[in-house]
Amino acid sequence: MSLALSAQDITRALTRISHEILEKNQGSANIVLLGIPTRGAHLATRISSIITSIEGSEPPTGTLDITLFRDDLRMRPPRAIMPTKIPTSGIEGKDVILVDDVLFSGRTIRAALDALGEIGRPRTVQLAALVDRGHRELPIKADFIGKNLPTSKNQSVRVLLSEIDGRDEVTIEEGAEL
Amino acid sequence: MKHLLSIADLNKSEAISILDTATELARVGDGAVKKLPTLRGRTIVNLFAEDSTRTRISFEAAAKRLSADVINFSAKGSSVSKGESLKDTAMTLQAMGADAVVIRHSASGAAQRLADSQWMSGSVINAGDGTHEHPSQALLDAFTIRKHLGMGASDLAGLNVAIVGDILHSRVARSNVLLLAMLGAKVTLVAPPTLLPVGIQNWPATVSYDFDSVIPHVDVVMMLRVQQERMSDLFFPNAREYSRYFGLNGERMASMKSGAIVMHPGPMNRGLEISAEVADSARSVITEQVTNGVSVRMAILYVLLAGGALEVGSN
Amino acid sequence: MTTADYLIKGASLPDAKKADISISNGVIASVGSEFKGDAKNVIDAKDCVVLPGLVDLHTHLREPGREDAETVLSGSRAGVKGGFTAVSAMANTSPVADTAGVVEQVYRLGQEAGFLDVFPIGAVTQGLKGEALSEIGAMADSVARVRVFSDDGNCVSDPLVMRRALEYIKKFGGVIAQHAQDPRMTIGSQMNEGEISARLGLKGWPAVAEEAIIARDVLLADHVQSRLHICHLTTAGGVEIIRWAKARGINVTAEVTPHHLLLTDDLASSYDPVYKVNPPLRTEADVHALREALADGTIDIVATDHAPHPTESKECEWQEAAFGMLGLETALSIVQKTMVDSGLMNWSQVADRMSIAPARIGGYENHGQPIVVGSVANLVVINPTQEWTVDRDLVLSKSSNTPYHGHVLPGVITHTFFKGAATYSNGTITSVGGK
Numbered sequence: 001m002s003l004a005l006s007a008q009d010i011t012r013a014l015t016r017i018s019h020e021i022l023e024k025n026q027g028s029a030n031i032v033l034l035g036i037p038t039r040g041a042h043l044a045t046r047i048s049s050i051i052t053s054i055e056g057s058e059p060p061t062g063t064l065d066i067t068l069f070r071d072d073l074r075m076r077p078p079r080a081i082m083p084t085k086i087p088t089s090g091i092e093g094k095d096v097i098l099v100d101d102v103l104f105s106g107r108t109i110r111a112a113l114d115a116l117g118e119i120g121r122p123r124t125v126q127l128a129a130l131v132d133r134g135h136r137e138l139p140i141k142a143d144f145i146g147k148n149l150p151t152s153k154n155q156s157v158r159v160l161l162s163e164i165d166g167r168d169e170v171t172i173e174e175g176a177e178l
Numbered sequence: 179m180k181h182l183l184s185i186a187d188l189n190k191s192e193a194i195s196i197l198d199t200a201t202e203l204a205r206v207g208d209g210a211v212k213k214l215p216t217l218r219g220r221t222i223v224n225l226f227a228e229d230s231t232r233t234r235i236s237f238e239a240a241a242k243r244l245s246a247d248v249i250n251f252s253a254k255g256s257s258v259s260k261g262e263s264l265k266d267t268a269m270t271l272q273a274m275g276a277d278a279v280v281i282r283h284s285a286s287g288a289a290q291r292l293a294d295s296q297w298m299s300g301s302v303i304n305a306g307d308g309t310h311e312h313p314s315q316a317l318l319d320a321f322t323i324r325k326h327l328g329m330g331a332s333d334l335a336g337l338n339v340a341i342v343g344d345i346l347h348s349r350v351a352r353s354n355v356l357l358l359a360m361l362g363a364k365v366t367l368v369a370p371p372t373l374l375p376v377g378i379q380n381w382p383a384t385v386s387y388d389f390d391s392v393i394p395h396v397d398v399v400m401m402l403r404v405q406q407e408r409m410s411d412l413f414f415p416n417a418r419e420y421s422r423y424f425g426l427n428g429e430r431m432a433s434m435k436s437g438a439i440v441m442h443p444g445p446m447n448r449g450l451e452i453s454a455e456v457a458d459s460a461r462s463v464i465t466e467q468v469t470n471g472v473s474v475r476m477a478i479l480y481v482l483l484a485g486g487a488l489e490v491g492s493n
Numbered sequence: 494m495t496t497a498d499y500l501i502k503g504a505s506l507p508d509a510k511k512a513d514i515s516i517s518n519g520v521i522a523s524v525g526s527e528f529k530g531d532a533k534n535v536i537d538a539k540d541c542v543v544l545p546g547l548v549d550l551h552t553h554l555r556e557p558g559r560e561d562a563e564t565v566l567s568g569s570r571a572g573v574k575g576g577f578t579a580v581s582a583m584a585n586t587s588p589v590a591d592t593a594g595v596v597e598q599v600y601r602l603g604q605e606a607g608f609l610d611v612f613p614i615g616a617v618t619q620g621l622k623g624e625a626l627s628e629i630g631a632m633a634d635s636v637a638r639v640r641v642f643s644d645d646g647n648c649v650s651d652p653l654v655m656r657r658a659l660e661y662i663k664k665f666g667g668v669i670a671q672h673a674q675d676p677r678m679t680i681g682s683q684m685n686e687g688e689i690s691a692r693l694g695l696k697g698w699p700a701v702a703e704e705a706i707i708a709r710d711v712l713l714a715d716h717v718q719s720r721l722h723i724c725h726l727t728t729a730g731g732v733e734i735i736r737w738a739k740a741r742g743i744n745v746t747a748e749v750t751p752h753h754l755l756l757t758d759d760l761a762s763s764y765d766p767v768y769k770v771n772p773p774l775r776t777e778a779d780v781h782a783l784r785e786a787l788a789d790g791t792i793d794i795v796a797t798d799h800a801p802h803p804t805e806s807k808e809c810e811w812q813e814a815a816f817g818m819l820g821l822e823t824a825l826s827i828v829q830k831t832m833v834d835s836g837l838m839n840w841s842q843v844a845d846r847m848s849i850a851p852a853r854i855g856g857y858e859n860h861g862q863p864i865v866v867g868s869v870a871n872l873v874v875i876n877p878t879q880e881w882t883v884d885r886d887l888v889l890s891k892s893s894n895t896p897y898h899g900h901v902l903p904g905v906i907t908h909t910f911f912k913g914a915a916t917y918s919n920g921t922i923t924s925v926g927g928k
Contacts, residue, residue, distance in 0.1 A: 065202070068214045068244075068480075078485030080195065081202040118213060263809055285810035286694035287764030294763070308812070310694030349694060375691035376699070 004149050004157070005170035010130065013146035014043065017128050018050040020144050025095050028055045030123070032094045034064040036112060037082035040100035042163045043130060047099060060087035064098070069111035086119060096122040097144075101159040103129035104177075106140030131170055133157050181293045181302040182478055184311045185356040192481075193360060194332050197321050200477035204470070216484055217246035223276040225267065226252040226305070227283045232444060232468065233305050233314075237280045240475035246483075249274065264288060265297050272298035278483055279303070286310035286349075301482045309347045315443050316353035318474040319400065320361055322467050326439055327397055335362030340392050341383075342368040342424060343402030343451055344413075346375050350443045351402060355383050366392050370424065372413045389424055394433050400441040401426050401452045417450055427453040431461060439463050497522055498913060500532035501874060503539040506864055507844040514543060516870040519913030524866060534915070536908060540878045544844045546578025546609075546871030546909065547825065548851040548860045550641065550670070550748060551724055551796035553817070554580070554611070556602065557595065558587025563801040563891045565599060568821070569608035571799070571890040573909045573916040575821040576873035578609050579852070579860045580799075584616040585646035591616035591627035593635035600637035607924040608916050612855060615639040617658045617669060621647045626658060633665035640856040643670035645724055648706060650676050655710060659719035668720040668746075668854060673706035673731070674698075674772065683811060685758040685773040693761060695811060698773050700728040707731050711738035711745050722854060723747040725798050727772045729782035736791050746854050748796040749783050751827035752818055756780075756896060766807045766814030767896050770800070787846060788837040794851045797824045801892035819895040822888055826902035829877055834903055859912075870913035879905040889922070 005013065025031050028051050035044025041063040048061040065082040073079070098112050109127060116122060128144040133151045149172065151157060156177040160169045179192065188196075222241045226234050234252065241248045251267070264283075271279055278301040281289050286308030293302040306312040320334065327337055339358055345351045345367050358365050359382035366384050367374065374385060386392050393399065404420060414420045421427070426440065434440075440452075440462045448454045457464060497515035506512050506524075513528035514521060554568040563571075565582070572580050582599050584590035590599060596613040603611025615632035619625045621644045632639040642662060649655045649671060658669050679702045684690050686697020707723055711734060714721035726732065726747045735747045752770065757777055760768040768774060786792040800817025807814050828847065832838040838846075852861025862868035883900050885893040909917035914925045 068216045073216065073484045074486040076486060078481050081199050081480075083202060084205060114215065263805065264813075265808055283810070285812040288810045290764045291810055294765075308694050352692070352694060376686050376697060377688035377691035380688055381691075 001171050001173050003169065004131070004172050005147055007168035010146070010168045010170065013130065014046055015050055017144045017146060018047050018054065021047070021097055021126075021128065022051065022054065024126070024143065028057070028059045030095050031059050032087060032089070032091055032096050032122075033059055033061040033099060034086070034096055035061075035099040036108060037063050037065050038164065039159055039161050040098075042161050043101060044099035047128065060089050062087045064112055064115055066108060066111040066115050069114045071107060071111065090120060091116065091122045092120045093123050095124045095126065097126045097128055099128045101130050102157050103127070103132045103140075103142050103145075104135060106136045106138040109140045110138050130159065131157055179482060182313050182482060183289045183293055183302060183304045185313050185316055185353045185360070187313075188360075190333070190360050193317070193320070193357060196317055196474070196477045196481055197324060198332070199480060200317075200321055200470070200473040203476045203480070204473035213243055213245060215245045216480060217241065217244040220246045220277040220483055221249060221275055222246045222278045222280065222479065223249045223251055223271050223274070225271065225279050225281045226250070227281070227288075228306070230282055230306070233282060236468070236471040237305060237475050239472045240479055243472070243476055244479060246479070249276070264292065265295065268292055268295065268297035272300070276300045278479070280305045282306045284308055303478060303482065306349055308349065309352075310349050311353045312349040313353050314471070314475055314478055315350050316357040317478070318467060318471045319354055319441060319443070320357050321474050322441065322463055322470050323363075323398055323439075325470070326463060327437070333361040334358060337363040337398065338366070338396040339363050339398040339400060340366045340368055340396040341400045341402065342389060342426070344373045344404050344408060345369045345378075345402070346373045347405070347408075348402050354400065355381055359383065366396065368392055368424065370414050370420070373408070389430065390433070393430055394435060397435060397438050398441060399426060399434065399438065402443070403445065403447060404451045421450055425451055425453065426456050428455045431456050431459060434461065441467060444468070497528075497530060497532040499534045499536065499910070499915065500528055501536045501538045501543060501908075502528070503537065504541045504543040504874065505840070507542070507544055507841040509840070514864065514872075516910065516913050519870055521864065521866055521868045521870050524864060536874065538874055538907070541874050541876045541907060542840050543864060544576070544840065544873050544875065545848040545861055545864060546873050546911065547576045547847045548855065548857060549577050549580040549797050549799070549821065549824070550794060550851040550855055551645070551750075552580040552582055552799045552821065553585070553801065554582045554599070555801060556586065557598065561803050561891075565602035565611055566606045567889065567891040568799070568801070569603065569606040569611065570922050571819075571821040571888065573608045573911070573922060574889050574906065575823070576825050576875065576906045576909050576917075577821060578871035578873070578909065578911045579612060579857050580609060580821070581612045581614050581641055581855055583645045584614050584643060585621055589616050589620050590614065591619050591621075593628065593631040593637075596632050596637040596639055597635050607926045608922070609911050610857065610860070612641070612857060613637045613639055614641045614643050614645075614670070617642045617644045617649050618654060623647060623649055623651055623654055626654075626661060629661055629667065630665060633667060640665070640667050641670055641722070641854070642667055643672065643724065645670065645672040648672050648674040648676060650706070652709060652713070656713050656717060659714055659721065660717045663719050666856070668722050670722040670724050671706065671710055672724050673703045673710070675702040675706055678702040682773075684761045684769070685775045687758060687776060689758045689761060693764070695761065698771075700730055700775065700779075703728055703772055704730040704734060707734050711735070711743050714745055715741065715743045719744070721745045725750050725753065725772055725796070726783065726792060727753050727775050727779060729779050732782045732786040732791060735786070739791065746793040746850075747791070748794045749787055749792045750798045751795060751820060751824045751831075752896060754780065754784055754787070754831040755827055760896070761811070764811050766809065766811050767818070767894055769811060769814050769816055770818050771816035784831060784835070784837055787832060788842070793846070794854065795824065795828055795846050796851065797821055799890075801890050802894050803892060807894050817894065819888065819890050819892060821890065823883060823895065823897055823902060825873070825875060825906060826881070826904040829875075829904040830902060833877070870910050872908075872910040873906060874908040876905045876907055877903060881905050
């Protein structure tokens with residue numbers, strides 16, 4: 001087990017991502033942050049607070065559960081469905097920033113794009129990920145990355161966040177993800 | 179869980195999991211997402227050997243919102259009404275590749291016979307078998323109660339529910355008694371003695387012949403439909419006497435607790451077990467039950483068919 | 494000394510004494526200690542019990558009319574495998590056995606099959622409708638010599654009709670065997686009315702619907718001084734009524750089926766109609782009362798109510814299924830399991846309940862005879878120390894609706910003798926030839 005990001009690393013990365021989002025989108029007027037539960041949702045909330053402290057106003061923030069759009073549902077027992085909360089201003093014509101903790105095969109984001117497609121038509125969809133660990137199986141890329149973590153397929157990336165796990169840390173563990 | 183034949187097939191955490199899943203799916207149905215690809219490619223057959231528009235449409239809507247293909251095999255005009263046996267019907271469905279069969283049938287135990295037989299291999303969902311059970315109705319009723327009176331709790335502990343009417347012939351009553359008790363509610367059954375089954379003493383519910391003494395103490399009054407045939411079968415003298423003692427009219431509704439709600443599985447006999455005034459009042463959640471039915475049935479289909487293994491897991 | 498046809502060596506008699514039994518020319522030639530002569534067939538019966546051939550006072554052979562379920566021939570074959578040398582064929586055939594013509598036909602079919610005596614039962618009322626008496630006299634005087642009359646399947650529910658029937662049969666030395674079921678209280682009934690039926694949503698068949706008829710009929714039998722037999726008793730309450738009636742000297746006899754000595758209504762929880770029977774399976778308490786009553790003689794006989802049904806009548810929803818279970822091939826094993834192995838009865842009592850008493854009630858003189866020199870050689874040899882597994886695909890009945898499929902039962906019948914010839918011998922069925 002090795003430490004990839006400490007608590008401080010995570011805070012700095014999120015701050016940088018928040019600035020990059022504002023830079024690329026020329027401010028926060030048209031953005032909607034949607035975190036993918038579980039940990040992506042908490043990261044989205046943190047990015048939202050950082051942007052609020054920079055811009056002075058809070059960007060519309062919500063969650064997007066992609067369970068029902070997964071392509072691998074039949075491989076396991078039925079999964080519990082997490083909340084989906086789309087801000088009242090909707091996503092039509094907006095710049096939607098998806099927020100997730102780890103970008104890996106890209107299938108989660110593919111499902112998220114399908115889910116968004118059922119809800120409406122954003123102007124753009126962008127992706128912010130705390131960690132990109134490589135091994136993409138689909139042509140998906142992140143726009144904003146906290147850290148690039150080269151890993152082997154026999155390793156897994158563990159993200160802990162204080163909101164649920166009591167502390168902030170990202171580690172690489174031996175043993176493939178289940 | 180492969181089949182849903184009876185509430186007794188579920189334990190408390192499985193039941194709550196279905197209600198929680200339905201809560202999320204209801205949000206989905208509310209407006210944002212219209213259609214989910216979750217059951218794309220699956221075939222769900224509605225085998226309705228007994229007439230029912232409401233329940234069949236509810237299951238059909240639920241299946242379609244999950245992108246499943248739906249085939250309707252309904253009583254009138256189908257081979258079932260021409261005397262084809264349940265076995266032959268089931269084997270036809272198997273040949274058609276049904277992943278699940280939603281069955282409503284006039285014979286108690288028909289869903290179980292289908293599930294236990296070797297005639298087909300899909301999941302069996304009981305949409306009402308004779309006078310035995312109607313699990314999806316009980317689940318949507320519990321969902322509705324939890325939504326209005328649950329105070330954020332996952333179960334129904336501490337709530338008092340009265341179920342009133344023809345308990346003897348009611349599959350809705352049987353499923354509801356099992357589920358409400360499982361979720362921690364206290365159930366009181368109210369009916370004339372002729373409409374209570376012999377052998378009811380071990381049910382997890384109390385029994386009363388006196389509707390008026392029960393009403394002020396309950397949070398939910400669930401009225402059951404009383405069929406006209408019961409009068410000619412000597413269960414009670416006439417409609418007038420039945421309504422006088424067991425009908426929910428405006429006067430009885432006025433003695434209900436503040437915040438208590440009125441429910442009915444439908445279809446209603448306005449004027450017999452429930453007055454028009456009550457059915458249309460602010461306390462009535464009867465039309466909402468129908469809406470909730472679709473979300474709950476989506477949850478049932480999801481839990482039974484979306485995953486690959488047999489137990490409900492978590493992320 | 495001529496060579497005996499059969500020698501049964503070292504068997505236990507019903508009273509537990511060991512004996513060698515030789516059979517010649519259709520009768521028992523010797524009973525006693527070591528047989529010194531020759532025999533064409535020697536049977537080593539050292540672990541076995543010999544009983545008088547079993548007599549079933551309540552069988553449904555389905556012929557004429559439902560030969561898809563059973564025939565007199567197939568039912569006879571099933572009977573000998575079960576150790577029976579006589580069966581009484583119930584009258585609810587199609588056409589109903591309410592005339593001399595039909596009962597003589599059934600009698601003749603039994604003779605032609607040549608496996609056991611088939612004694613037709615005559616209907617009490619025409620067409621089993623419960624309204625007008627059938628030609629009881631004609632049936633009594635026919636070749637079939639009917640003495641037992643029953644509308645079984647239906648109840649003779651009209652009290653006046655039952656009274657007249659009880660009176661009328663006195664002229665012919667007959668007995669009315671009543672299927673006690675109040676029709677008004679059991680319309681559409683599916684199983685015993687109780688906790689289980691309430692939970693399963695199946696319409697109940699209350700015990701009182703049986704007991705009320707029994708109570709009425711014992712009083713009627715007393716009033717007109719006639720002979721009454723109660724078919725398939727199933728409830729503790731019914732047992733009490735019979736006890737009371739017998740204590741008053743009323744001429745009533747009663748039967749219990751093997752399945753009611755063992756099975757209870759919770760089996761309906763699977764909704765498998767193999768457990769659907771009329772009268773229905775009842776509760777544990779009823780089973781206990783019936784066993785005690787059979788042991789103390791309040792219930793006089795065991796009768797199978799063998800009721801074959803074709804597969805499609807049982808492979809469906811409960812409500813659609815026919816009522817009835819097979820019984821001939823498993824009866825003696827079930828009685829051993831429930832009554833002998835449990836210590837409630839000995840083999841001598843089994844001989845009484847399954848052979849002597851039914852023969853007496855039916856008036857079948859060649860059956861239920863004591864195992865002594867000179868008696869007609871109608872015998873069954875059973876090895877109580879062996880077990881067998883019931884397989885519904887291997888039954889001799891044409892139908893396969895046995896509730897015991899897969900059960901391991903005690904008591905293997907090794908031989909059945911009918912008029913001195915082995916009709917069943919270690920798996921082989923042999924007809925003694927038609928008359």
